[in-house]
Amino acid sequence: MASISKRPTMIDVARRAGVSSMTVSRALKPNTSVSDGTRERIQKAADELGYVLDSTAAGLSSSRTGFIAVTIPSINNANFADTLRGIVERLRDTNMQVLLGYTNYSTAEEERLIEQFLQRRPEAIVMTGGAHTERCRMLIENSGVPIVETWDLPEVPLGDVVGFSNAEAGRLMVRHFYDQGYRKIGFIGGDTSRDTRGLDRRRGFVQALEELGLETDRLIGSGPPPISMREGAASMKKMLSDWPDTDAVMCVSDLSAFGALTECQRAGMRVPDDIAIAGFGAYDIAEHAIPAITTVDAAALSIGENTAEILLRRLGDADEETPAPSTLIAPKLLARGSTVRPL
Amino acid sequence: MASISKRPTMIDVARRAGVSSMTVSRALKPNTSVSDGTRERIQKAADELGYVLDSTAAGLSSSRTGFIAVTIPSINNANFADTLRGIVERLRDTNMQVLLGYTNYSTAEEERLIEQFLQRRPEAIVMTGGAHTERCRMLIENSGVPIVETWDLPEVPLGDVVGFSNAEAGRLMVRHFYDQGYRKIGFIGGDTSRDTRGLDRRRGFVQALEELGLETDRLIGSGPPPISMREGAASMKKMLSDWPDTDAVMCVSDLSAFGALTECQRAGMRVPDDIAIAGFGAYDIAEHAIPAITTVDAAALSIGENTAEILLRRLGDADEETPAPSTLIAPKLLARGSTVRPL
DNA sequence: TTGAAAGCGGTACCAT
């Protein structure tokens, strides 16, 4: 076991095993040419000393840090958590590790994080969305680190993209409302540029209303993200007060949709008979609320898995010949009791 | 700007500014003795070259990596996310960075993570709970890295502790039920040793029932964590089928409590008139459900903040004289409509 | 299969 003093190094292990430190270095990694006997001896010596590889030194020497930097807007968000999980789980059996940061939906904070991360020499960077400060773009392009942008379809991508059209998600919902016979349709949230994805959903939503020749002024801004149940409830209250005859509302997320739903129920309204409510994100709550909330599933987990796959292809020894394709996810509408009247 | 070739190093900056690399090193950190003029010149040269510090090299040289490793059971859990946020936000203005891993409630996975993290030479490690594999304990003790265990009161702590008694949380709820006149009281979840905190809540719960001379067999196990709405609903179904006269149920978390609540509502039962339901964790959903769900608030955010504070005291240049105290959090019961009958 | 030597890019330490 380790003595009370300094941590043992490869040289200590080498000495104990009667080999050079170079052989120790090899023996500790798979697929290296070290005779079985030597490898065993070295492994034993390392165990006895309680040796632990210093990947800081390894990283400096090899200029491969094994870090993948990932920024998400918020940790406490089931969608981004799922994407992160997809990345982490796909990376588990590699020697890559995720360096996580959350931006709190702020591009300034994102810039700060990226600047910090770049000092760690990550081998790739995964970001949520395509909205970045000018300086952030510059830092990234300057660094030459491969990028994947997710959850969005940036107009000027920094690298690969694994995302979907948020505008399309909004459009899908308008069509669903329309098919169900709703005509006085509103939207809650997605008003601020901090949440560009929410903003895009609202844009697509409004655009689809226009195409159908429907009114487009039933829009309630719920302020800066994260938008949760409280904001959803407050916004619905305002909606009902400003446009009492509204018959369908999409909320920027399922959480705010649940808040809106409870607000309606407190007001004694029946959902969907008096008013239809829908959300976004396919959260658990949407499935379990009574009535269940119609939502759009953007395949958060799959975004993460695809992202990791692309990265491994870029970094790993995988077939470099096939360039990793930008992956376009198709958002799916899940119609449920909060918008569909029982027969 | 950076050329197409290799990243510039301090030596490049030094050359350009006409100083030694040592002076560059100093100039790039605050509170170092470098004349204003020199510092400016160096800063300018660094900017022009697009220089980015390599903290891998810095870490190797100074044996201060700036990493704090943190393991939590699950990313997608508002409680742990809040604790993490408390840590990260307190650390933001320091040069410490969080290295996050999630164990999926598995001590084996925790061991794997810790082993990986130790190679990064973190300056401290924060873990959730006090349950670890033997090997994990050994690795940690061997490493000499300062530890904080959170969300629990381990019998044999590895270092500092910022937590609370989960058993007490269970006891609190039994007393509340009793005060409200409930006598046929059950518990959902917390049956597996993977979630030792849930298990402790259930233990305290059962113990308090015993002390009051009440039946203690209305226990539904909901299987391995994470326990969410679906499991809560299924467990409540079983509870109502096995013990139809149950009049109060605590669930291991607010998410499962919400699932249980919806199950009761689907079954046409009134809450709390026919049955009372309570949860744990003070999630948003507990506040916004109809009726609002009685819960226990364990101050997740504050656990994180306290943890970070302790770490900074241990690592930083702060007053070393006062040894950082183990911080005991008192869980608070929030009584709400799901257990309290209106007058 | 194994080893020797030269860095990787910074910082500690000691001079000046």
Place this chain on the structure above:
DNA sequence: ATGGTACCGCTTTCAA
């Protein structure tokens, strides 16, 4: 206030 130098612990490279 600034510079020189050794060295952090490992891997790359080249030789044997």
